[in-house]
Amino acid sequence: MSEAKKYNAPVTNPETAPFWEAAKAGKFMIKRCTTCGEAHYFPRAICPFCFSDKTVWEESSGEATVYTYSLMRKSPTGPYAIAYVTLKEGPSLQTNIVDCDLETVKIGQKVKVVWKPTDGAPLPFFTPS
């Protein structure tokens, strides 16, 4: 199932390279704006809320709650659970819930980040905690 799935390596770019470097060390990074104080994801150089360029990298706890999900049953690579999870630090993000019985995924469920390898930097997924 999801374990056997091959994922493409992220292309990366100068703006997001620090995220992927940290990912290689198992660290899940978000960005926080030091002007308005808001955290955001995926990471941008300029804050999407106040448009300040004073954004800094911050390591996320990787702890999150399932906001919503859908179990995709018709897929050539097998079923998968796409989801939005809301990080303890605030931002919500799109992901897959993996390494569990997909039929048991629920809104409100506690999940934590888990990394899946690619030919480049690993990709973040979430699994029940």
Add this chain to the structure above:
Amino acid sequence: MTIKGKAYIAGIYEHPTRHAPDKSTPQLHAEVAKGAIEDAGLTKDDIDGYFCAGDAPGGLWPMVDYLGLNTKKLRHVDSTETGGCSYLIHLGHAAEAIAAGKCSVALVTLAGKPRTGPMPPRASGAEADFELAYGATTHNAYGMCAMRHMHDYGTTSEQLAWIKVAASHHAQYNPHAMLKEVVTVEDILNSPMISDPLHRMDCCVVTDGGGAMIVTTPEIARSLKKPLVRLIGHGEAMKGPRGGKDLDLTYSAGVWSGPRAFEEAGVTPKDIKYASIYDSFTITVLMQLEDLGFCKKGEGGKFVADGNLISGVGKLPFNTDGGGLCSNHPVNRGGMTKILEAVRQLRGEAHPKVQVQNCDLAIAHGTGGLLGVRHAASTCILERA
């Protein structure tokens, strides 16, 4: 400045095909363009504005050349691309251009063949590295909206199914509809689960084909023979996760495009006699009805139940051509056909079994992109003049 009453839809054409292995995509564009021009009673040389979106092979330059539009006359072009609602936005933009004197006869075309040809890949933006691996598709992106809507408001699969039931009641009278069979709530609940909580029959059809319209000035429209239909309000809006703050997938950008259109038109949802509502999935309709103000947020399930969307039965006849759920969803883009059926209703040209009596005010509304990810919305209020 307003576009209220400044532009009329003088010609419409929906390609009768739903399966076109023997035609090219440019050819389908040309066939629908020809159909709309002839419906208006105009000629190709009258066209001085052209609008197309991402379905047009190569975009504006190749299409203008292929169609043989008169480039000595063509003085306004627009290739706004917002997925399935592009054509609703084109209608608004055509009205703006006409009101500003930038063109007087605008042609808008949509065509393609997802059943019998390759579809161009969906373009991705800055989010690519952070989202593509998770496999968002139309089915599961809308599934995530439905899942959260059910969680927050108690919406049920039975309520969603009523939307398909209503569409099927209308489609039985459309000789070109892909699915003409009247279906029941049970049929839908018993169809295979595609992406929870959406069943196969919660999904729209995939069809080859297309449609086109001619948008023109009040003076030219009055000189032609068709019943007069004009645009009196238009709104457009966009929504996305925006850095992940305050994520709420239970509403669409229609909460912003709708009020803009209603305000410009000077009417309210209660005044609307017929509604064309984009129906890529049943949940799309339910959320948009709430967002447009036909019922309160969270009460869409009750609103659509028990045939309330069936013409002659319920309070808000919707998608009387059978919509994308049963009739046609050319190139996976439903915005054009929403306008076309609204114009038929206002002209009194809908099938007699589904024609709304004294239909003088209609809404055509749609979303484009992925409702659960990033999308646009556009609302058009149309009036029989």
